[in-house]
Amino acid sequence: MRTVVFWTHLLVGVTAGAVILFMSVTGVLLAFEPQITEWLERDRRLVTPPPGAPRLPVETLLARAREARPDQRPASVTLRSDPAASAVVSFGREGGALFIDPYRGTVLGGRSPVHGFLHEVVEWHRWLGSRDLGRPLTGAANLGFLALVGLGVYLWWPRRWTRETVRRAMLFDARLRGRARDFNRHNVIGIWCAPVLLVITLTGLVMSYEWANNLLFTLTGTEAPPPADRPAPPAREGQGANRPASRRAEARVPAGLDALWQRAERQVPGWVAISLRMPPRPDGPLTFVIQDPLGWHPAPRSQLVLDASTGDIVKWEPFADQNLGRRLRAWVRPLHTGEAGGITGQAMTGVASAGATVLVWTGLSLAWRRLRNSRPRSVSRAAGPAVQAGQEVSAD
Numbered sequence: 001m002r003t004v005v006f007w008t009h010l011l012v013g014v015t016a017g018a019v020i021l022f023m024s025v026t027g028v029l030l031a032f033e034p035q036i037t038e039w040l041e042r043d044r045r046l047v048t049p050p051p052g053a054p055r056l057p058v059e060t061l062l063a064r065a066r067e068a069r070p071d072q073r074p075a076s077v078t079l080r081s082d083p084a085a086s087a088v089v090s091f092g093r094e095g096g097a098l099f100i101d102p103y104r105g106t107v108l109g110g111r112s113p114v115h116g117f118l119h120e121v122v123e124w125h126r127w128l129g130s131r132d133l134g135r136p137l138t139g140a141a142n143l144g145f146l147a148l149v150g151l152g153v154y155l156w157w158p159r160r161w162t163r164e165t166v167r168r169a170m171l172f173d174a175r176l177r178g179r180a181r182d183f184n185r186h187n188v189i190g191i192w193c194a195p196v197l198l199v200i201t202l203t204g205l206v207m208s209y210e211w212a213n214n215l216l217f218t219l220t221g222t223e224a225p226p227p228a229d230r231p232a233p234p235a236r237e238g239q240g241a242n243r244p245a246s247r248r249a250e251a252r253v254p255a256g257l258d259a260l261w262q263r264a265e266r267q268v269p270g271w272v273a274i275s276l277r278m279p280p281r282p283d284g285p286l287t288f289v290i291q292d293p294l295g296w297h298p299a300p301r302s303q304l305v306l307d308a309s310t311g312d313i314v315k316w317e318p319f320a321d322q323n324l325g326r327r328l329r330a331w332v333r334p335l336h337t338g339e340a341g342g343i344t345g346q347a348m349t350g351v352a353s354a355g356a357t358v359l360v361w362t363g364l365s366l367a368w369r370r371l372r373n374s375r376p377r378s379v380s381r382a383a384g385p386a387v388q389a390g391q392e393v394s395a396d
Helices: 002-029 033-040 058-068 113-127 131-156 163-170 178-208 210-219 245-250 257-267 324-329 332-337 339-372 377-383
Strands: 076-080 087-090 097-100 107-110 273-277 286-291 301-306 313-317
Touching: 002 113, 002 131, 002 339, 033 113, 033 339, 058 076, 058 087, 058 097, 058 107, 058 257, 113 131, 131 178, 163 178, 178 210, 178 332, 178 339, 210 324, 257 273, 257 286, 257 301, 332 339
Parallel strands: none
Antiparallel strands: 076 087, 076 273, 087 097, 097 107, 273 286, 286 301, 301 313
């Protein structure tokens, strides 16, 4: 059984090793992405509030953003309850964002170049830069990595639990060289990183495959929400793409937005942040995503949909009333990035990702040594039982 598991572990690792290595390296780069971008953009994210001055209306902030970028449509606007926080107007996935002083209306600038770089790293980490071509590869690699973690723990498990076998399996030995050194590093790093890597791969599986996402809801006996609508394709030439830029920008700004925003603020006393997704047409319903006061979740968000004409509530989904499946699904991304555990969790995720790069390297090195040193069967039999296919898997 150990021989079968060993060869399965080896074949999966060699097949998916390159993609797993790439995802691990990019995972290290993204471990502290929020802190890095927040520090680099601190001159734009933070302002000094004038004494006693109120914030400008949301409509005014959007107008300043449209003046700065007349050829782009605002996709969302976000305000935080922190008086020193800037307003953020986003222009979509590819359009970036602008930071605006909420008291003076001054446009402070856009995202930093490093933010743009990390955004590209996220795209490559998730689907190798292409949703259509790369997503199946990263999903399959993540599934293979999950198998590697499980099979690796099985292979690591000592046949006899003694102090010596546990020491060799869990501690580095600086005296080893060559294959023995790689084998020792592969075992030790693998077992110490296995719990975190198991969480990363399981959550990655839920984000990669719809069947895994639906399975989460099935296991909790709850109904999965309908899939989000795919973004509309770009307008063809002659079908709106040639309209004046000012008209395109104005088309998505609803009237009476300030009153509706105040209605959203009253919905959740003590709110932390509110984001408004701009509707595709001015009379369409307005969707507010409201971050509740910090509790057992790192960023609990409720959703409020208001009628743009009357201000009546079309739909209200508080985070606390979500079913078990949706509450667990809300934990998937924070667990995957480590943000669920704060900076300690992010550090553990970064270290585990760095460990995964060593696992891939040592695993491929062991596979190459095995291939290079392979001999005909007759020679292997003459060498005796020491040259067995599963020799490396024995921990005792």
